[in-house]
Amino acid sequence: MLEKTFEPQSVEPRLYAQWEASGAFSPTSDPAAEPFSIVIPPPNVTGSLHIGHALNNTLQDVLTRFERMRGKAALWLPGTDHAGIATQMVVERQLAAEGNIGRREMGRETFVDKIWEWKAKSSGTIQNQLRRLGASCDWTRERFTLDEGLSAAVRKVFVQLHKEGLIYRDKRLVNWQPELQTAVSDLEVENIEVNGHMWRFRYPVEAEEGRYVVVATTRPETMLGDTAVAVHPDDERYKDLVGKRVRLPLVGRLIPIVADDYADPEKGTGAVKITPAHDFNDFQVGKRHGLEAINVFTPDAKINENAPEAYQGLDRFVARKRIVADLEALGLLDGIDNHRLMVPYDEKSKLVVIEPYLTDQWYVDAATLAKPAIAAVENGDTVFVPKNWEKTYFEWLRNIEPWCVSRQLWWGHRIPAWYGPDGHIFVEETEAEALAAAKAHYGAAAALTQDEDVLDTWFSSALWPFSTLGWPEETADLKRFYPTHTLVTGFDIIFFWVARMMMMGLHFQKQVPFKRVVINALIRDEKGQKMSKTKGNVIDPLELIDAYGCDAVRFTMAAMSGQARDVRLSRQRVEGYRNFGTKLWNAARFTQMNGCVRVEGFDPATVKDTLNRWIRGQAVKTVGEVTAALEACAFDDAAAAIYRFIWNVFCDWYLELAKPVLNGADEAAKAETRAMTAWVLDLCLVLLHPFSPFITEELWAKLGEVGPPREGLLISQPWPKLPAGWVDAEAAAEIDWVVELVTQVRSVRAEMNVPPAAKPPLTLSGASGQTLARLERHKDLILTLGRLGSAAPAEAAPHGSVPFVIGEATAALSIAEFIDIAAEQARLKKEIASFDGDIERTMKKLGNPDFLARAKEEVIEENRERLAEAQAAKAKLEAALARLATVG
Numbered sequence: 102m103l104e105k106t107f108e109p110q111s112v113e114p115r116l117y118a119q120w121e122a123s124g125a126f127s128p129t130s131d132p133a134a135e136p137f138s139i140v141i142p143p144p145n146v147t148g149s150l151h152i153g154h155a156l157n158n159t160l161q162d163v164l165t166r167f168e169r170m171r172g173k174a175a176l177w178l179p180g181t182d183h184a185g186i187a188t189q190m191v192v193e194r195q196l197a198a199e200g201n202i203g204r205r206e207m208g209r210e211t212f213v214d215k216i217w218e219w220k221a222k223s224s225g226t227i228q229n230q231l232r233r234l235g236a237s238c239d240w241t242r243e244r245f246t247l248d249e250g251l252s253a254a255v256r257k258v259f260v261q262l263h264k265e266g267l268i269y270r271d272k273r274l275v276n277w278q279p280e281l282q283t284a285v286s287d288l289e290v291e292n293i294e295v296n297g298h299m300w301r302f303r304y305p306v307e308a309e310e311g312r313y314v315v316v317a318t319t320r321p322e323t324m325l326g327d328t329a330v331a332v333h334p335d336d337e338r339y340k341d342l343v344g345k346r347v348r349l350p351l352v353g354r355l356i357p358i359v360a361d362d363y364a365d366p367e368k369g370t371g372a373v374k375i376t377p378a379h380d381f382n383d384f385q386v387g388k389r390h391g392l393e394a395i396n397v398f399t400p401d402a403k404i405n406e407n408a409p410e411a412y413q414g415l416d417r418f419v420a421r422k423r424i425v426a427d428l429e430a431l432g433l434l435d436g437i438d439n440h441r442l443m444v445p446y447d448e449k450s451k452l453v454v455i456e457p458y459l460t461d462q463w464y465v466d467a468a469t470l471a472k473p474a475i476a477a478v479e480n481g482d483t484v485f486v487p488k489n490w491e492k493t494y495f496e497w498l499r500n501i502e503p504w505c506v507s508r509q510l511w512w513g514h515r516i517p518a519w520y521g522p523d524g525h526i527f528v529e530e531t532e533a534e535a536l537a538a539a540k541a542h543y544g545a546a547a548a549l550t551q552d553e554d555v556l557d558t559w560f561s562s563a564l565w566p567f568s569t570l571g572w573p574e575e576t577a578d579l580k581r582f583y584p585t586h587t588l589v590t591g592f593d594i595i596f597f598w599v600a601r602m603m604m605m606g607l608h609f610q611k612q613v614p615f616k617r618v619v620i621n622a623l624i625r626d627e628k629g630q631k632m633s634k635t636k637g638n639v640i641d642p643l644e645l646i647d648a649y650g651c652d653a654v655r656f657t658m659a660a661m662s663g664q665a666r667d668v669r670l671s672r673q674r675v676e677g678y679r680n681f682g683t684k685l686w687n688a689a690r691f692t693q694m695n696g697c698v699r700v701e702g703f704d705p706a707t708v709k710d711t712l713n714r715w716i717r718g719q720a721v722k723t724v725g726e727v728t729a730a731l732e733a734c735a736f737d738d739a740a741a742a743i744y745r746f747i748w749n750v751f752c753d754w755y756l757e758l759a760k761p762v763l764n765g766a767d768e769a770a771k772a773e774t775r776a777m778t779a780w781v782l783d784l785c786l787v788l789l790h791p792f793s794p795f796i797t798e799e800l801w802a803k804l805g806e807v808g809p810p811r812e813g814l815l816i817s818q819p820w821p822k823l824p825a826g827w828v829d830a831e832a833a834a835e836i837d838w839v840v841e842l843v844t845q846v847r848s849v850r851a852e853m854n855v856p857p858a859a860k861p862p863l864t865l866s867g868a869s870g871q872t873l874a875r876l877e878r879h880k881d882l883i884l885t886l887g888r889l890g891s892a893a894p895a896e897a898a899p900h901g902s903v904p905f906v907i908g909e910a911t912a913a914l915s916i917a918e919f920i921d922i923a924a925e926q927a928r929l930k931k932e933i934a935s936f937d938g939d940i941e942r943t944m945k946k947l948g949n950p951d952f953l954a955r956a957k958e959e960v961i962e963e964n965r966e967r968l969a970e971a972q973a974a975k976a977k978l979e980a981a982l983a984r985l986a987t988v989g
Contacts, residue, residue: 102693103803107686109650113795117232120798125816126239128174128582137173138582139165140566140615141238142590142598143246145184146220147191150230152624152632153591155642156668159658160621160736161589162236166791167731169237170820176582177237178569180244181224185513185558186281186289187449192216192512209511216512230643235651235794237816242578244569246561247514254568255514255561256530258609263518263528267466268506270526274384275505277458278447279402283509284462286557287502288597290455291448294441301370301435302428304330304347307355314339314347314358315435316374319442321428322421324349325408326397327356329375331386334360336371350433351424352409359390378459396459400509417456463507463516463554467604471498474603483603483613486734490592490620497596504601506557513555520550563601566614587734588615591623619734622662627671629959645675652793653679659792660740681748682796685789688752689782689800695763697778699808705780706827710762710770713777714832716755719746720784721823727788728820740792747785754840755781758882779808790815838872838908839879845905846887849914852981853903853988854928859919860888864895864902868910903984917988929982936975943968 120126128136139161144154161177169175192215193204204212231238244251262268275284300321303313314330327349332339339358346355363386364373377387377394387394397408404412404420411427412420428434445455475498477483478491485491507516519527519535525542527549529535539547561568566588570579584606590599599618606614625631626638645654649672656678661668705717723746730739755778762774782804790797798815805811846863855861863883865876873894876883883892898904901917943964946952953961 103686103690103800105690107650107682107796107799109652109795110647112799113233113235113651116795116798117235120237120814120816121232121240123814123817125169125814126177126237127241128169128176128239129172131174134172134174136176136581136586137165137168138176138178138585139587139589140569140585141177141179142588142594143180143182143244143562143565144227145187146181146224146245147184147187148181148227150227150234150642152640152642152670154227154231155234155654156624156658156662157589157591157621158231158234158236159655160619160662160734162234162655162794163659163736163739163791164587164589164731164734165237166794166816167820169816170787170790170818172819174581176239176242176578178242178244178582179228179231179236179238179240180246180565180569181227182558182562183245183247183513185508185510185555186278186283186285188216188220189510189512190281190449192219195219204511213511233643233646233651235655237794242569246558246565250571250574251561251564251568252514253530254564254573255556256517257573258564258605259517259556259560260528260530261609262465267469268528269464269466270461271464271503272459272461273464273503273505274378274381274457274459275462276445277400277402277456277460278453279400279456280447280450280453281510282400284458284460284505284507285447285455286505286559286597289448290445291451292443293446293451295444297440297442297444299369299438299440299442300425301437302350302374303433303435304350304374305433306342307346307348313433313435314342314372315370316372317369318374319440320379320421321424322404322417323376323379323397324374324424325352325404325412325420326376326378326395327352327354327374328377328387328392328395329356329390330358331361331364331373331375332358332371333362333364333366336364336366338366338371350428350431351412357390357392359386359392361386361389379457381457384457384459394459398456398458400458402456462505463518463556465504465506465560467501467504470604470608471501471600473607474498474600477603477607477613483615484617486617486619490595490618493592493595494600498600504557506560507552507554508557509553510555513558514561516552516554516556518552520552521547559597559601562598563605564609566602566606567610572609583610583614584612585615587617587619589619589621592620595620617734622667624668624670625959627669627673629667629669629963630957631959640670640672645672648672649675649679650682650795652682652796655794656681656740656792659736660744661737663735663737681744682793684748684752685785686796686800688747688756689804691756692778692782693804693807695775695778697763697775697782699779699783699804700776701809703776703780705777706824708773708777710773710777711832711835712755712758712762713773714829715836716750716777716781718828718833719750719755720781721825721827723750724784724788724821724823731791743785743788743792747789751781751785754836757886758836758839761882779804784821786815787818787821790818835875838875839883842907842912843883843886845907845912846883846889846914849903849905849916849984850888852977853916853920853985854925855916855919857888859916860890861915861919862891862893863887863889864893864899864913864915865907865910866895866897866913868894868908872908872910901988903988922985922988926982926985929978929985933975933978933982936971936978939971940968940975943971 165175165177259268276287276290278285297319299317299319301315301317303315306312306314316330318324330347342358343360345358347358349356363382364371375383375386375392377384377392378396395407397405399405402417404415406413447453447455475495478494517528517530521539527535527538529538535549539549566585567579567583570576570583572579602614630638632639642654653675657675708714708717723742726742727739730742759774762770765771786797786801801815876892880892898911898913899915902913902915904911904913947964
């Protein structure tokens with residue numbers, strides 16, 4: 102007999118170890134099996150499981166378990182990303198906290214060794230946490246973006262793209278992180294709105310005493326690198342100045358006044374200082390006008406030797422204050438305005454202000470690589486689910502800039518480029534090949550120096566779908582599992598990762614890397630607000646697993662992950678789905694207590710009892726719904742269908758309706774119902790397993806202790822395929838009628854506030870002979886489930902009853918003697934009035950343009966939902982009041 106309760110804390114680790122030891126996570130070796138592969142979005146090696154990981158990996162595991170049970174060679178390939186910036190930052194700070202010397206004093210080789218030591222001790226956290234989530238990854242194939250195989254792939258790709266002219270070195274502006282002294286991606290910059298100032302400075306016009314051009318800036322320190330002032334060509338105020346020069350204050354350099362559409366006559370003074378080395382827009386203006394780009398910052402954002410000596414060595418923000426003070430002293434400060442502005446921060450720390458910085462970097466010609474990636478989605482070779490995310494993908498790829506792939510770090514794939522004595526660059530996969538190329542170039546052996554930089558982490562991640570399968574070797578896994586089938590990921594890395602995998606996969610494999618991209622939702626709190634540590638509303642998935650069990654967390658994630666909507670997560674939701682598991686566990690105990698044991702050779706096609714034929718048809722319908730939903734990645738629809746079948750159809754109705762049979766004297770009917778109950782329970786376990794693997798596997802084992810021996814673990818059982826012919830229309834109509842009648846009776850009782858102990862009579866008028874026969878056959882059940890005193894035909898609805906339609910008949914529940922009609926009418930009117938007040942207040946708020954303009958979208962949506970719920974509740978109460986009027 103099952104224990105009274107399911108104990109996930111003891112069961113989950115035991116079952117996971119059993120699955121892993123059994124080899125169930127590895128794809129079948131059957132060559133006839135259709136391959137189905139997913140590569141995990143590799144979490145950072147520094148990471149730990151957060152709520153987004155929990156959702157993303159739950160959905161991947163649901164798909165993997167489903168396809169594995171369908172007999173496919175299902176591979177879910179795990180791995181981690183070396184996370185260049187994040188990992189180096191963690192180790193540097195750890196070394197500093199321990200009192201060690203800095204990495205530059207330590208040297209590259211020693212420092213990288215320290216990181217590998219850290220990885221050996223500290224990595225693996227998130228992999229173990231994924232195990233706690235029940236992730237059925239094939240851990241035997243786990244990869245790391247810095248392992249030898251992936252490193253070989255990275256070198257080959259870089260060299261080949263360089264030889265094809267698709268990777269090149271160029272001096273351009275980049276986003277610069279001064280603390281780490283490295284370039285970062287546009288996508289790794291977070292623009293944060295802050296309170297600041299706009300300073301207006303007077304630039305004296307050459308040879309025109311007393312005339313100035315006033316420019317405005319939020320970054321006064323950059324004026325030391327100005328090389329022009331731009332005005333709009335149609336701005337009448339400055340037409341006579343175009344082509345003339347102004348003297349750059351503090352520096353003394355004469356710089357031209359140029360006409361350019363970039364200057365907006367309606368904004369500020371209409372004149373714009375141009376600093377090509379320190380502003381992305383100015384860089385483009387400088388290119389159009391052939392302006393010099395003068396960098397006035399050091400790599401750590403201090404003023405360098407290109408600025409006047411008085412400012413050299415000052416931090417950029419210290420220099421800002423001194424420059425403003427010096428200009429004021431010279432009478433060249435025109436004014437200061439308070440100003441709200443967007444400041445670019447390092448999105449990882451959100452503490453370091455990013456600087457546009459002019460450096461030599463390595464770039465990928467992303468525009469060329471993007472063309473096939475765009476075409477592949479346009480042609481439907483890869484589809485997005487939901488489809489609307491294609492727009493995001495296209496917008497970025499159609500406006501893509503050169504991809505800066507070099508980073509001034511030590512942790513990562515070192516760029517395979519070597520420099521000769523004269524600066525000539527040799528790009529080869531190995532140093533030996535570079536030395537050979539240099540000897541051929543110079544006619545003699547030459548000393549080479551390898552590029553100090555490493556590659557952007559996303560460069561190696563872009564190769565993930567094929568490098569993890571063994572490329573550049575032509576491995577069996579590569580042939581079998583590439584292209585992968587489905588990618589499940591968040592919308593925030595469509596740019597970072599999805600698009601780049603598409604570019605690299607098409608270029609090097611001549612096939613898309615995946616056939617389908619499923620974009621999972623964002624998890625918000627129960628009020629619809631984005632989770633953040635600042636708000637204190639972050640939910641730790643491991644705490645949820647500790648409290649409610651893994652199955653409840655997983656089922657919640659799937660059930661709430663509807664396409665095109667965010668997941669609103671609360672502990673109450675998880676607790677509710679924990680109760681769903683408890684319901685199933687208790688149902689299994691009930692079947693055990695009633696002798697419902699699997700029977701060797703039992704065939705559901707042979708059942709005769711109406712109830713058993715009905716549940717068989719419900720099973721056919723549910724299997725079809727769940728299968729179709731999972732094929733379409735409609736996880737919420739699949740979960741809803743399973744929930745309805747297990748809780749409502751099987752537990753609430755079938756088992757209740759089966760009780761008289763199980764307790765009756767008809768041994769043949771009892772035997773059939775017991776066997777059918779055991780068969781349906783097994784079906785429930787199979788359907789629920791991808792979502793809630795632990796409780797289902799445990800029940801599969803425990804229920805298998807009696808009856809025919811089980812053949813293997815539940816994880817390896819085949820997905821059900823039930824014949825459409827098992828749907829019995831006659832049985833469905835009869836049992837559905839009973840269910841509908843009892844449901845209506847219960848609804849009336851609840852609406853009218855009929856006491857639970859009361860047993861009002863029920864009548865049926867206008868009923869056909871078939872309906873009356875159904876009433877007679879199931880009368881005892883109807884009386885028990887509806888808590889009725891009687892149920893009989895009648896000519897018409899009696900006085901003091903509430904009528905409702907059931908099929909062709911009119912049912913009437915006589916309740917007048919059991920309730921105080923006047924009191925109930927007053928209660929309902931009071932509740933309706935309360936809803937009227939809520940509805941009026943909410944409609945007024947939603948009709949206020951100022952509220953709609955200022956409120957956050959989640960607040961507006963919360964009010965819309967509140968309004969809809971209030972209107973629905975009011976309508977229900979009004980219907981109940983109208984019904985009550987007929988009781989009279």
